[in-house]
Amino acid sequence: MAKTKPFDDHLEEYEEWFKENEGYYKSELEAVRIAMGDPYGFVEVGVGSGLFASPLGIRMGVEPSHRMAELAKRRGIEVTEGTGEDLPLEDESVNGILMVTTICFLDDPERALGECYRVLKKGGKVVIGFVDRESPIGREYLKLKEESAFYRDAIFYSSREVMGMLERTGFKDISAIQTLFTERGPRDIHPVREGFGEGSFVVITGIKK
Numbered sequence: 001m002a003k004t005k006p007f008d009d010h011l012e013e014y015e016e017w018f019k020e021n022e023g024y025y026k027s028e029l030e031a032v033r034i035a036m037g038d039p040y041g042f043v044e045v046g047v048g049s050g051l052f053a054s055p056l057g058i059r060m061g062v063e064p065s066h067r068m069a070e071l072a073k074r075r076g077i078e079v080t081e082g083t084g085e086d087l088p089l090e091d092e093s094v095n096g097i098l099m100v101t102t103i104c105f106l107d108d109p110e111r112a113l114g115e116c117y118r119v120l121k122k123g124g125k126v127v128i129g130f131v132d133r134e135s136p137i138g139r140e141y142l143k144l145k146e147e148s149a150f151y152r153d154a155i156f157y158s159s160r161e162v163m164g165m166l167e168r169t170g171f172k173d174i175s176a177i178q179t180l181f182t183e184r185g186p187r188d189i190h191p192v193r194e195g196f197g198e199g200s201f202v203v204i205t206g207i208k209k
């Protein structure tokens with residue numbers, strides 16, 4: 001069953017985190033913006049309250065939490081309630097799929113990536129933004145997992161694991177960029193660099209050839 005309870009119950013707390021950690025938020029947004037390129041025809045899966053989709057110019061989302069979906073709609077996103085594992089979208093119908101900090105909440109990430117592959121047009125792009133389990137923030141999240149209303153039920157992945165899942169699904173030209181480095185804080189803007197292994201927030205992309 002989709003892990004929506006923490007988001008239904010703690011929506012205000014979720015939104016507040018992004019205000020308190022504005023530098024992290026803006027840096028993550030910039031990394032995702034670079035990885036996506038043109039947002040035309042993108043759908044965000046696990047769109048939440050639209051905190052990423054709205055400023056990134058994404059018009060459509062899929063989201064299982066009713067409360068999150070309602071807020072995303074107020075932010076101008078057309079939201080269909082559903083899950084990544086059973087996307088309510090036609091075969092080969094979208095240019096791009098974005099997932100931001102959603103992969104760790106999926107019940108079956110490989111099945112969801114298979115669904116992304118199915119609904120993408122040829123040449124379409126999947127973009128996965130997440131906190132790398134093997135990064136400083138990832139390790140901190142793991143340590144505090146049991147105390148967090150949000151992360152108690154999450155399963156964190158490393159960049160290599162996410163790249164492996166994309167590869168097994170059939171995606172090609174897989175690449176990564178990273179941000180959120182230890183030398184800066186939550187209110188600072190962080191640079192975006194190639195690859196993974198240093199930054200805590202990684203964005204991995206793959207192409208359906």
Ligand SMILES: C[S@@+](CC[C@H](N)C(=O)[O-])C[C@H]1O[C@@H](n2cnc3c(N)ncnc32)[C@H](O)[C@@H]1O
Nearest residue numbers: 002003046047048051065083084100101102105
């Ligand atoms: C950490 S939030 C991220 C929301 C949004 N992408 C953002 O970055 O603000 C994770 C989202 O994944 C959603 N979610 C949980 N299980 C899901 C599933 N199986 N399929 C799609 N989304 C799911 C939750 O309801 C929640 O909105």
